[in-house]
Amino acid sequence: MELKIGRFEAHTLAFAFFTGEGVPASAAEGVRKYAELNHLISDQVKTYFATIVVTQHGVRNVTYIQYLDIKPDSVLPPGFRKVVLPEGPCIQANLTPQEFKEMEDGTKKEIVEAFLKANNLRLDIKNVLYLAERKENGSIFIRMPVKS
Numbered sequence: 001m002e003l004k005i006g007r008f009e010a011h012t013l014a015f016a017f018f019t020g021e022g023v024p025a026s027a028a029e030g031v032r033k034y035a036e037l038n039h040l041i042s043d044q045v046k047t048y049f050a051t052i053v054v055t056q057h058g059v060r061n062v063t064y065i066q067y068l069d070i071k072p073d074s075v076l077p078p079g080f081r082k083v084v085l086p087e088g089p090c091i092q093a094n095l096t097p098q099e100f101k102e103m104e105d106g107t108k109k110e111i112v113e114a115f116l117k118a119n120n121l122r123l124d125i126k127n128v129l130y131l132a133e134r135k136e137n138g139s140i141f142i143r144m145p146v147k148s
Helices: 023-037 097-104 109-118
Strands: 004-008 011-019 047-056 059-070 081-085 088-095 131-134 140-147
Touching: 004 140, 011 023, 023 059, 088 097, 088 109, 097 140
Parallel strands: none
Antiparallel strands: 004 088, 011 059, 011 081, 047 059, 047 131, 088 140, 131 140
């Protein structure tokens, strides 16, 4: 996992939380509803995601956060809220699906912590946890907001 320092441009995002069975389908339905409300085609909506994984007694529970890149005056479907991500630094990495799963499960935590310490940074999760994008080649590009 190779981390680099990058920058976020200012974004207005909408986000919603999805849990339980059928998470990908529920999140895709949220994207479809947003597109419909704003007279767009679903493929035109730039999406990101983040996950929160908690494992208890051997059971892996995933909360999926669907982020949508929106215009400030966009109409949001029920369950979505708006957040503004200001311009600022981030750490970024291009991960394989296996590396992403390890990151979700916390086994890559030491790598991120060492990078933050070496660069005198700390995570800044007040607006977004992180933004992940699935790429056509199967990799997952992540960006985590940071501050000095």
